[in-house]
Structure formats: structure tokens, C-alpha cells
Amino acid sequence: AQSVTQLGSHVSVSEGALVLLRCNYSSSVPPYLFWYVQYPNQGLQLLLKYTSAATLVKGINGFEAEFKKSETSFHLTKPSAHMSDAAEYFCAVSDRISGGGADGLTFGKGTHLIIQP
Amino acid sequence: NAGVTQTPKFRILKIGQSMTLQCTQDMNHNYMYWYRQDPGMGLKLIYYSVGAGITDKGEVPNGYNVSRSTTEDFPLRLELAAPSQTSVYFCASSLQGDSNQPQHFGDGTRLSIL
Numbered sequence: 001a002q003s004v005t006q007l008g009s010h011v012s013v014s015e016g017a018l019v020l021l022r023c024n025y026s027s028s029v030p031p032y033l034f035w036y037v038q039y040p041n042q043g044l045q046l047l048l049k050y051t052s053a054a055t056l057v058k059g060i061n062g063f064e065a066e067f068k069k070s071e072t073s074f075h076l077t078k079p080s081a082h083m084s085d086a087a088e089y090f091c092a093v094s095d096r097i098s099g100g101g102a103d104g105l106t107f108g109k110g111t112h113l114i115i116q117p
Numbered sequence: 118n119a120g121v122t123q124t125p126k127f128r129i130l131k132i133g134q135s136m137t138l139q140c141t142q143d144m145n146h147n148y149m150y151w152y153r154q155d156p157g158m159g160l161k162l163i164y165y166s167v168g169a170g171i172t173d174k175g176e177v178p179n180g181y182n183v184s185r186s187t188t189e190d191f192p193l194r195l196e197l198a199a200p201s202q203t204s205v206y207f208c209a210s211s212l213q214g215d216s217n218q219p220q221h222f223g224d225g226t227r228l229s230i231l
Contacts (some may be wrong), residue, residue: 009157032217043121043207043222044160051217054134090159102167104175105220107159 002027002095006108016117019063019078021111023091026072032094033074034063034105039087047089050074061085086115118145123208123223130198130230132178137199138193138226140208150175150220151183153204160207166191198230 007022025031030112032051036044055067065076074091089112092105124139142149147168152160163176166185180202182194193211195202205227209220 004159009225034219036222041224044209045222047157082210092159102165104150104162104165105160107161109157110161 002031002093002106004091004106004108006089006091006111008111009109010112010114012114013081015083015091017087018072019046019076019081019093021089022075023065023074023076023108024072025074025091027093030069033065033067034092034094035059035063035074035076036092036107037061037087038089038090038110044090047076059094079105081082081113081115083115083117086113090114121210121221121223122206123206123225123226126224127193127227128229130195130228132198132200132230133186134198135194135196136198138195138206138208138228140191140193140219140223141189142191142208142210143189144210144221145189145211145219146211147182148218149213150183150209151181151193152209153177153202154207154225155204163193163206189212195228200230202228203230205223209227 005024005025009048016092034049048057049068063078088110091108093101121142150165151163154160164183166172205225208223211218211220
């Protein structure tokens with residue numbers, strides 16, 4: 001089974017600073033990887049996804065992530081943080097549901113991004 | 118532009134009570150999913166459906182039941198509520214069930230069992 005590890009349950013950055021949220025995965029096959037964002041009292045919204053095309057993936061709201069097979073990583077970055085980026089961020093890997101007919105998502109535990117004014 | 122709609126948004130239940138969490142989507146998606154999110158944890162898959170009339174278990178199905186009588190609706194039922202089922206429940210849908218299709222999430226139902 002696939003798994004995802006997000007380093008740091010909380011990350012705090014100053015407004016305008018670089019955002020770096022770390023995600024490492026374990027997979028025996030080339031994975032499909034996703035980053036989702038969750039704002040307070042809302043559902044998850046897709047930021048970006050990696051599906052084996054380009055290793056640098058651009059998403060919404062200025063975020064991007066780079067797939068590095070040698071490091072089994074898919075870290076999320078944004079050059080300049082905004083106050084509106086404060087949210088919970090989840091990395092996820094797609095995996096065939098055991099005995100099932102669909103691919104399900106295995107999520108990391110999430111990273112809470114705090115933006116300091 | 119409704120997407121995935123979940124009701125209710127909040128609910129408090131007593132131990133042993135039953136209830137149904139409603140989920141409907143207007144995107145004509147074939148696949149639908151129920152997840153639970155516990156504090157400090159990622160989402161875990163409870164049940165999923167690949168189309169009307171077809172459902173299957175996910176990672177944590179015990180204590181729950183589902184049905185899929187229409188493409189649009191995928192209700193989740195708790196028969197005998199237990200404190201361990203206190204969680205936030207998310208419904209999601211996707212056009213197909215392969216990894217290239219992103220899942221679209223509702224805003225969640227926050228459920229407390231006391």
C-alpha cells in the first residue's frame with residue numbers, strides 16, 4: 001500500500017516569505033500525487049496534481065510542486081506567502097483500493113500553514 | 118454551480134442513535150466516496166461507489182452503511198452511533214475512478230456523539 005508522510009504538522013512563515021511544505025511518499029510504482037488545501041469549515045480543494053507528465057507542476061493560487069523520484073518527494077512551494085494562504089494542506093497519493101474497482105486517495109496527516117503579518 | 122452538497126453541516130447525536138448523512142452531486146459523476154477526518158489525521162476512506170447500485174468498502178467501513186440508488190445521491194448511514202464515530206465526514210465525487218480524475222469534495226458534516 002502507498003503511504004504519505006508530511007513533515008511538520010505546523011509551518012509558520014512571514015507574509016511575503018517563501019512557503020515550503022514537505023511531502024514524501026512510498027510507492028512501488030510511479031505514483032499519482034496530489035496537493036489539496038482545506039480552508040476553515042470547508043471541504044478539500046485541489047491545488048495541483050502530478051500524473052507523470054512534467055516533474056514541475058503548477059497549480060492554482062501561485063503554488064507549484066516538484067516531483068523528485070530519487071528523493072520520493074513532492075514538496076509544495078510558493079515564492080511569496082499571502083495572508084489568504086493560511087489553511088490546512090494535504091498531500092495525497094492515489095492507490096488502487098484493495099480488491100476494489102477504483103483508485104482511492106491515501107492522505108498525509110496535513111500541515112497547518114500559519115502566515116505571520 | 119453547486120458541486121457536492123452535504124447535509125447537515127453539524128449534528129450532535131446520543132450514543133446508540135442512528136442518522137443518515139446526505140450527499141448529492143450535480144456533476145453527473147459516476148464515482149462517489151465517503152471519508153472521515155479525525156483531528157490531526159488525514160482523511161480515511163469509509164465506502165465508495167462506482168455507479169448507481171454498486172457500492173464497496175473502503176479502509177474503515179465498520180459501523181456504517183451506504184446505498185446508491187441514483188447517480189446523484191450517496192447517503193451514509195450510522196445505525197448505532199458510538200463515540201468513536203465523532204469526526205468530520207466528507208463526501209467526494211469524480212467522473213471516473215482512475216488516478217487522473219481529481220475528486221471534488223463537499224464542505225463536510227461535523228458529527229459529535231455524546
